Amino acid sequence: MSSDTQLDQRRHDDAPVTTSKTIEPSRALLAEAVTINRPAQELYEFWRNPRNLLPVMENIQAIEVIDDTRSRWTVKAPGERELSWESVVTKDVPGKEIYWQSAPGADIANSGRIEFREAGARGTVVRATIAYDPPGGAIGQFIAKLFQREPRIQARRDLRRFKQLMETGEIATAARTRKQFEEEQG
Amino acid sequence: MRALTWHGKHDVRVDTVDDPEIINPRDAIIRITATAICGSDLHLYDGYIPTMKKGDVLGHEFMGEVVEVGRGSNLRKGQKVVVPFTISCGSCYHCGKHQYSACDNGNPADNQDIGRELYGQPMSGLFGYSHMTGGYAGGQAEYVRVPFSDVGPIVVPDDIEDEKVLFLSDILPTGWMAAENAQIEPGDTVAVWGCGPVGLFAVQSAFLMGAERVIAIDHFPHRLELARRFGAEAINFEESQTYEALMDMTGGIGPDAVIDAVGLEAHGFFVDNVIDQIKVSTFLGTDRTHSIRQAIVACRKGGRVSMPAVYGGLVDKFPLGAFMEKGLTLKTGQTHVQHYMPGLLNAIVEGKIDTTFLISHRMALEDAAEGYKMFHDNQNEVTKVVLRPDFATAAE
Numbered sequence: 001m002s003s004d005t006q007l008d009q010r011r012h013d014d015a016p017v018t019t020s021k022t023i024e025p026s027r028a029l030l031a032e033a034v035t036i037n038r039p040a041q042e043l044y045e046f047w048r049n050p051r052n053l054l055p056v057m058e059n060i061q062a063i064e065v066i067d068d069t070r071s072r073w074t075v076k077a078p079g080e081r082e083l084s085w086e087s088v089v090t091k092d093v094p095g096k097e098i099y100w101q102s103a104p105g106a107d108i109a110n111s112g113r114i115e116f117r118e119a120g121a122r123g124t125v126v127r128a129t130i131a132y133d134p135p136g137g138a139i140g141q142f143i144a145k146l147f148q149r150e151p152r153i154q155a156r157r158d159l160r161r162f163k164q165l166m167e168t169g170e171i172a173t174a175a176r177t178r179k180q181f182e183e184e185q186g
Numbered sequence: 187m188r189a190l191t192w193h194g195k196h197d198v199r200v201d202t203v204d205d206p207e208i209i210n211p212r213d214a215i216i217r218i219t220a221t222a223i224c225g226s227d228l229h230l231y232d233g234y235i236p237t238m239k240k241g242d243v244l245g246h247e248f249m250g251e252v253v254e255v256g257r258g259s260n261l262r263k264g265q266k267v268v269v270p271f272t273i274s275c276g277s278c279y280h281c282g283k284h285q286y287s288a289c290d291n292g293n294p295a296d297n298q299d300i301g302r303e304l305y306g307q308p309m310s311g312l313f314g315y316s317h318m319t320g321g322y323a324g325g326q327a328e329y330v331r332v333p334f335s336d337v338g339p340i341v342v343p344d345d346i347e348d349e350k351v352l353f354l355s356d357i358l359p360t361g362w363m364a365a366e367n368a369q370i371e372p373g374d375t376v377a378v379w380g381c382g383p384v385g386l387f388a389v390q391s392a393f394l395m396g397a398e399r400v401i402a403i404d405h406f407p408h409r410l411e412l413a414r415r416f417g418a419e420a421i422n423f424e425e426s427q428t429y430e431a432l433m434d435m436t437g438g439i440g441p442d443a444v445i446d447a448v449g450l451e452a453h454g455f456f457v458d459n460v461i462d463q464i465k466v467s468t469f470l471g472t473d474r475t476h477s478i479r480q481a482i483v484a485c486r487k488g489g490r491v492s493m494p495a496v497y498g499g500l501v502d503k504f505p506l507g508a509f510m511e512k513g514l515t516l517k518t519g520q521t522h523v524q525h526y527m528p529g530l531l532n533a534i535v536e537g538k539i540d541t542t543f544l545i546s547h548r549m550a551l552e553d554a555a556e557g558y559k560m561f562h563d564n565q566n567e568v569t570k571v572v573l574r575p576d577f578a579t580a581a582e
Contacts, residue, residue: 037279122279153299160295168275168334169258170210172294172311174321176243176331177204 018129029131030152034159037123038166040116041095046166047114048098050087055171056161059154070103083107109133126162128155188575189243189327190554195233196562198555203243206323206331211258214335216269220348221248221325221551223561223571224356225382226449226496230315231558235498237300237317246271246313247355248325249348252339260336266346267339268354268531269332270523273311273322276337286310287520292334293320304499309520326554328575340527343535349572350534353383353541359526361387361447364494365395367517368443372396377432377441377484378418379477381409383544383570384494385447389418390539392445401435403428406566412543432484440486448477449495482508493518544570550577 018031036043046052050063050071061082062074069089077083085106091099101111110132117125130151164171175181191201206215224247229235249268252261261267274281274289281289292311293301300318301308311333314324323330332339342351361384368376368388376392378385381404392400393416402413403421410420421431432441478493482505485491491514509516533539546569549557557571 035279037277037282157295157299160298163278164275164291164295167277168212168291170212172273172275172291172320172333173209174294174297174311174323175209176206176323178207178209179204181209 028133028151029129030155031127031129032152032155032159033125033127034156034163035119035122035125036163036166040118040124043124043126043166044095044098044116047116047162048092053162056165057158058161075108085110126159128159130155187328188551189323190245190551190558190573191240192230192238192242192244193240196231196559198231198244198558200552200554201241203241203327206329208254208256209331210333211256212334212336213256214252214259214261214332214339215254216248216250216267216325216330216332216339217253218248218250218325218328218330218551218575219266220250220352221245221327221573221575222352222355223247223326223554223557223573225384226315227558228562229449229496231562235316235318239317239321242314242316242321243323243327244314245324245326245330246315247352247357248313248330249342249352249355250325250330252335253329255335258336261339261341265341266344267341268351268527269313269325269330269339270354270359270527271313271315271356272338272520272523273313273320273333274337274524275334276524281337284522284525286522286524288522297321312520326551326573328551338524340531342531346535347542349542349545350540351531352572353387353544354523354527354530354534356521356523357383358387358530358539358541359523360384360494360521361389362391362526362530363519363521364388364445364447364492365391365397367490367492367494367519368392368445369490369515369517370395370397370443373398374442375399375401375436376443376445377401377403377481378413378445378447379403379481380446380448380495381406381413382447382565385409385445386412386416386544386569387541388445388447388492388494389413389416393417394538401432401441408566409569412569415543428480429484436486440484440489442486443490443492444481444485445492446478446481446495449497479503479505482514485512485514487512489514491516494521545572547571548577549573550579551575552577552579553581 016031050065054063059075061076064072072084072086074082074084085108086103087100088103090101097115099113102109112130115127119125161171175184187205188200189203190198192198252263252265255261272287273292274286275291278290287310289310293308297317297320298308311320311322313322365388370392374397376397378388381402389400389402400418402418404410405422405424414420421428551573554573561568561571
């Protein structure tokens with residue numbers, strides 16, 4: 001990735017900077033990639049409408065679309081509290097990539113990029129790069145838990161659900177009854 | 187409904203649990219008419235497989251009648267179906283290549299973490315086989331929810347007996363794929379370790395694929411006798427030295443292809459087995475692998491190794507040198523059941539393959555716990571237990 005390698009001119013290989021051994025494991029920068037057997041344009045269009053992402057993103061409570069580039073994202077926190085941020089699309093390359101950044105005043109400041117790269121017979125490589133500011137204190141602890149300690153794991157699970165939905169039309173569940181299923185959904 | 191549930195090592199019970207329901211559009215609900223206990227269910231029974239939870243419904247060999255369908259299913263109520271043990275979506279890259287057990291989507295997203303950690307990439311979901319493979323309820327029950335029902339279940343003729351087609355769900359395709367992975371050429375001699383159901387079907391399949399000789403290796407006389415009925419020559423490893431016998435029987439060459447149908451619970455008092463067993467039971471977590479070691483050492487130079495046997499973890503003292511120096515090829519994997527079902531159903535309907543010889547015991551689902559105990563304690567006589575929800579319990 002050209003934009004990754006520009007981050008550090010001293011690097012001697014072509015691996016993504018997010019896989020470097022010298023960055024802190026707790027560093028709030030991660031990338032995850034998944035290959036989805038659907039055309040890039042279709043995946044881009046689905047992702048470009050934030051409303052579609054709710055079933056894919058397990059920890060997000062609500063996504064409210066404000067206008068074409070702005071949306072408000074909410075997660076539930078302990079003690080009836082809610083944490084939210086306004087997400088702004090800062091760069092949009094139709095069919096290829098979407099960049100976002102949280103607006104000032106966000107409870108969890110974050111930014112990132114999602115890329116859709118044509119991969120021939122295999123479909124499309126979807127790669128998410130996410131940076132966020134881990135806050136301290138109780139909220140920080142909550143956020144660590146929210147992201148299952150390892151934000152990378154959460155991102156990976158979300159991308160898997162996105163893949164399942166786009167490839168199969170549904171998100172796999174082992175629930176035997178609707179009651180079990182609803183409990184799993186929280 | 188009634189279902190066989192897991193509660194711990196050597197503790198399975200028939201309990202009343204909630205009936206399954208349609209959750210996703212492509213689901214179907216099947217009323218089970220026949221289900222079997224698999225040798226790999228004994229790995230769960232013996233506590234070898236991690237990520238089991240109390241109350242999990244077991245069973246991955248089952249068939250029945252379609253009683254409910256989601257709007258995305260192409261099945262119809264009343265159809266008679268056999269369900270593959272692998273839960274595969276049919277739409278991902280791997281399913282496109284007919285590598286159904288490598289399906290990207292059959293396993294729920296959160297459960298895929300374990301497979302990624304252990305194996306590098308997660309495998310498909312499986313029915314009734316721990317939470318690593320999805321945590322799906324299995325088919326040793328009155329009803330089961332079948333996800334991706336438009337891809338997995340195969341519709342079979344109404345007038346065919348359950349027992350003739352039940353094993354399309356796992357062990358027949360597994361034995362067939364084992365023989366296919368051995369890349370048999372006309373005139374070959376094939377040695378098969380383990381005369382359980384998979385080994386016996388591998389013997390049968392190897393002959394159908396053109397093997398001239400098949401040598402079957404086990405220590406249960408009754409199981410060796412079943413192999414001989416297909417024309418195999420038998421080696422009882424408690425009476426004879428397997429390697430010496432194989433070398434003599436093949437004129438010093440060794441078998442052209444070897445099939446390990448034993449796996450992580452290899453029996454026998456061999457030094458490496460005993461060490462492996464201690465490690466497994468003390469959570470040092472290596473698999474018991476005497477059979478694959480012996481198969482590799484016996485195999486002829488340039489030969490093929492097929493390993494349908496189930497292994498889950500790491501292995502010590504793998505004869506990597508013999509494997510490399512002799513230039514062997516190894517093929518293995520969980521069975522791509524959906525790929526093999528149609529061809530094997532035809533072979534059954536045409537009378538080319540018989541599977542019913544295997545069934546030694548028929549019991550009520552209600553008596554399933556007793557079935558596990560019998561299968562576990564007497565593997566010589568008990569070759570296959572078929573459970574039927576509509577049979578009356580023998581306990582009454």
